[in-house]
Amino acid sequence: MIQAALELFTVQGVTETTTRQIAELAQVNEVTLFRHFGNKQGLLLAVIEDSGVFTRLGESLRAQVDQTTTFEQALINYGRDRLQVLTQMPELLRSVVGESGKYTVEHRQALGEGVTQANLDFADYLTTVIQRDRLHLRLSAEKLASLVNGMLFGYLVIELTSEFHRLWQNQEDFLQSLVELILHGAFADGEIQRREEAEEEPGSGDTGEIMRQPVPDSSPNAPSQVISSETVADLPASLVHDILQQAKKSGLRDYALAYVLFGAGLRVEEIIGLERSHQISDAHRHLLKVTHGNVRQVPVNQWIMGKRYGSYTRNPLNQWLKSRKDDRSPLFVNEALERMSVPELRAAWRNFTAELETPSPSIEQARQTWCVELLMRGMNVEDLSILSGLDVKQLEPYVRRAKEKTALYRAISLDQKP
Numbered sequence: 505m506i507q508a509a510l511e512l513f514t515v516q517g518v519t520e521t522t523t524r525q526i527a528e529l530a531q532v533n534e535v536t537l538f539r540h541f542g543n544k545q546g547l548l549l550a551v552i553e554d555s556g557v558f559t560r561l562g563e564s565l566r567a568q569v570d571q572t573t574t575f576e577q578a579l580i581n582y583g584r585d586r587l588q589v590l591t592q593m594p595e596l597l598r599s600v601v602g603e604s605g606k607y608t609v610e611h612r613q614a615l616g617e618g619v620t621q622a623n624l625d626f627a628d629y630l631t632t633v634i635q636r637d638r639l640h641l642r643l644s645a646e647k648l649a650s651l652v653n654g655m656l657f658g659y660l661v662i663e664l665t666s667e668f669h670r671l672w673q674n675q676e677d678f679l680q681s682l683v684e685l686i687l688h689g690a691f692a693d694g695e696i697q698r699r700e701e702a703e704e705e706p707g708s709g710d711t712g713e714i715m716r717q718p719v720p721d722s723s724p725n726a727p728s729q730v731i732s733s734e735t736v737a738d739l740p741a742s743l744v745h746d747i748l749q750q751a752k753k754s755g756l757r758d759y760a761l762a763y764v765l766f767g768a769g770l771r772v773e774e775i776i777g778l779e780r781s782h783q784i785s786d787a788h789r790h791l792l793k794v795t796h797g798n799v800r801q802v803p804v805n806q807w808i809m810g811k812r813y814g815s816y817t818r819n820p821l822n823q824w825l826k827s828r829k830d831d832r833s834p835l836f837v838n839e840a841l842e843r844m845s846v847p848e849l850r851a852a853w854r855n856f857t858a859e860l861e862t863p864s865p866s867i868e869q870a871r872q873t874w875c876v877e878l879l880m881r882g883m884n885v886e887d888l889s890i891l892s893g894l895d896v897k898q899l900e901p902y903v904r905r906a907k908e909k910t911a912l913y914r915a916i917s918l919d920q921k922p
Contacts, residue, residue: 505530505537510551518548549615576683577847578633582626583656583679590660591675597664623649648686655682680846684773736905738873739865741809746860748813752820754856760824761836761852763813765867767805768792769874769892772867776844778835780825790816798893809877875899879906 508530512521523544527534541547572578590597627649634641641648659678672678739747744766751762764775770792777796784791790804806812806819813819825835834843844852853867871892878888879902889896 505532506550509547513551574847575633575637575639576687579683579686580679580847583682586656587660587675597660601661623653626653680773683846736872736876736901737869738876738905739869743860744809744873745811747857750856750860756824756827758852758856759820763820764804765870766808766874768802769871770794770802771871772846772849776836776846776849779833780835785817785822787817800890800893802891875902876906879903880910
């Protein structure tokens with residue numbers, strides 16, 4: 505009976521399907537159907553339960569934990585899995601939304617319990633990954649799980665019930681944006697910060713040393729702590745050059761990635777959205793057109809932290825593009841010649857920075873280093889706001905950090921023999 509209901513619901517929707525049709529397809533008496541499920545809505549709940557939308561989720565997620573290496577990948581895997589399950593039954597999903605007002609209190613309660621269980625299973629999955637990676641979450645795993653599931657469901661409702669909404673290019677575009685939102689909103693300092701990073705004491709003798717925050721109290725009864733969003737963790741010049749050299753050894757693509765990160769100060773999601781056609785290069789300039797988020801043009805600096813990396817027409821990015829034999833449009837592709845994803849780009853960064861420091865610098869620090877360097881070289885805040893996509897208020901910590909470094913350099917220069 506459940507299989508017969510699923511077939512009919514999928515083909516013609518719940519509204520147009522009658523209990524008599526289901527009974528006939530299942531080759532049972534209609535009375536038998538009522539005895540087991542009460543009515544059509546009861547049978548609908550049984551179909552949802554049997555489909556695995558809510559049930560068997562916990563077991564599936566437990567098996568997925570060991571298949572992920574980062575929190576981002578864990579989120580993306582979950583989102584893809586849930587969207588795949590739900591998009592296999594579009595008519596069923598439309599009917600669940602459209603007919604919810606006809607459900608009895610008992611049926612709505614059963615549906616709510618299913619949603620709650622799905623949230624709890626997902627929260628357990630998130631907790632396992634968070635504890636494994638020693639992350640500091642702003643809100644409870646249960647609330648985060650509910651928010652993610654709500655956004656996934658809301659996206660699909662719009663996707664399956666409307667046309668030409670122009671919200672996202674595809675499901676992957678939505679997932680990448682969702683993950684980026686979570687990474688910059690659910691975790692301390694707008695990014696994933698590992699506890700072992702916080703345990704590092706500030707170094708001495710290097711004006712570009714990373715500025716650390718105190719270790720949050722991890723005791724069960726400790727109040728929730730939020731690391732200040734005003735921390736600017738720019739990197740010292742020596743480390744930047746070491747990263748670029750390690751990236752060069754890793755290959756032309758990784759060298760080009762590092763060059764764009766430190767030379768143009770782009771965010772990860774902006775880099776993966778770049779196309780070959782977004783590059784403008786001649787003897788007098790090298791520009792990239794950013795189309796993700798704040799649409800703008802950004803120069804790629806040939807001078808990075810006091811060292812020149814090629815010219816406007818011959819540099820790591822141009823060399824990478826010339827080496828490619830494919831005609832794919834993305835500026836950065838993976839081994840399968842598909843557009844690089846956020847997790848793949850972050851994995852490439854970890855690969856060529858792994859042996860440089862413990863803990864390794866985060867990819868976000870490249871953008872912070874770029875901002876501070878431009879300010880120290882004389883760029884005003886308004887111009888940097890246009891180039892970076894950050895508003896003037898967001899740039900205040902960078903201005904303060906640039907002033908700190910400038911003051912240190914001046915103090916050091918004064919401490920010379922008269």
